[in-house]
Amino acid sequence: MPELPEVETTRRGIEPLICNQQITGVVLRVPKLRWPLDPHLSELLVGQRVLAVSRRAKYLLIRLEQGSLLLHLGMSGSLRMVPLQTPAGKHDHVDIHFADGQSLRFNDPRRFGLLAFFQGTPDDHPLLTHLGPEPLATDFSGTFLFQRSRKRRLAVKPFIMDQRTVVGVGNIYASEALFRAGIRPDRAAGRISLTRYEELAWQIKEVLLAALEAGGTTVSDFRQADGRPGYFKQQLQVYGRDGLPCPVCGQGIVKVSLGQRSTFFCRHCQR
DNA sequence: ATAATCACCTGCTCGC
DNA sequence: TGCGAGCAGGTGATTA
Numbered sequence: 001m002p003e004l005p006e007v008e009t010t011r012r013g014i015e016p017l018i019c020n021q022q023i024t025g026v027v028l029r030v031p032k033l034r035w036p037l038d039p040h041l042s043e044l045l046v047g048q049r050v051l052a053v054s055r056r057a058k059y060l061l062i063r064l065e066q067g068s069l070l071l072h073l074g075m076s077g078s079l080r081m082v083p084l085q086t087p088a089g090k091h092d093h094v095d096i097h098f099a100d101g102q103s104l105r106f107n108d109p110r111r112f113g114l115l116a117f118f119q120g121t122p123d124d125h126p127l128l129t130h131l132g133p134e135p136l137a138t139d140f141s142g143t144f145l146f147q148r149s150r151k152r153r154l155a156v157k158p159f160i161m162d163q164r165t166v167v168g169v170g171n172i173y174a175s176e177a178l179f180r181a182g183i184r185p186d187r188a189a190g191r192i193s194l195t196r197y198e199e200l201a202w203q204i205k206e207v208l209l210a211a212l213e214a215g216g217t218t219v220s221d222f223r224q225a226d227g228r229p230g231y232f233k234q235q236l237q238v239y240g241r242d243g244l245p246c247p248v249c250g251q252g253i254v255k256v257s258l259g260q261r262s263t264f265f266c267r268h269c270q271r
Numbered sequence: 272a273t274a275a276t277c278a279c280c281t282g283c284t285c286g287c
Numbered sequence: 288t289g290c291g292a293g294c295a296g297g298t299g300a301t302t303a
Contacts, residue, residue, distance in 0.1 A: 075297055110280045
């Protein structure tokens, strides 16, 4: 999926286009994405104005005058702004029409996404209450990772991909951050020193910021709100590069499976 | 409590 | 050219 840089790129793309706009209609073309879509969504949304678009973890929050829309792109989702009459293509599951004649279109081939209306404060939504810190915030640090990992035998890669540990780090950026920090992805989380966790926390921030600057990473589906792909793929150092030389030492990058997820690393540079 | 596995979907690539 | 197997950016639920 879209990991944090892709979701944030999407947020920045759509916010200026829908902020202060009034919703005039909602079109649902499938009964469910990951979970059933509320068939009354239209009645709940029409007439409301968008106050802001924010992000928590990989969730987008479209804040309305009454309540909020919670949106997750899942593995393959993307959002685009299109003129109202644009014919729906394959996997264009939801349209939200606005008074200016534009429409926010949710495309999601694998339908693992989420779109739900929530009345209360979004932070109280059950899906958001157990999330860890934002990786780019100051409360996310090596000390935090170190403390949270003591006595954990879980491999460090699934540990940092657990959204209760830290949010926003998915399969691509987990491999990239561990490479940059020189840590083997299969090392037990509880057997990594504070010093090394400080480096890892720093590299997580660095790689996410660099990807954000490039508009995210497009593997196949992801698109920015204007339809352009993300350009960070060219800067990936290990993800998807098994068999190719390590950019640092030249030894071949290896691919292994860790917690059912493909994992890429350099046996020489990562210990 | 923690860790591993399964499940939700479609589409694409690979090997035969 | 066709077909089944395996895999893909996420994450909640279920099982040991």
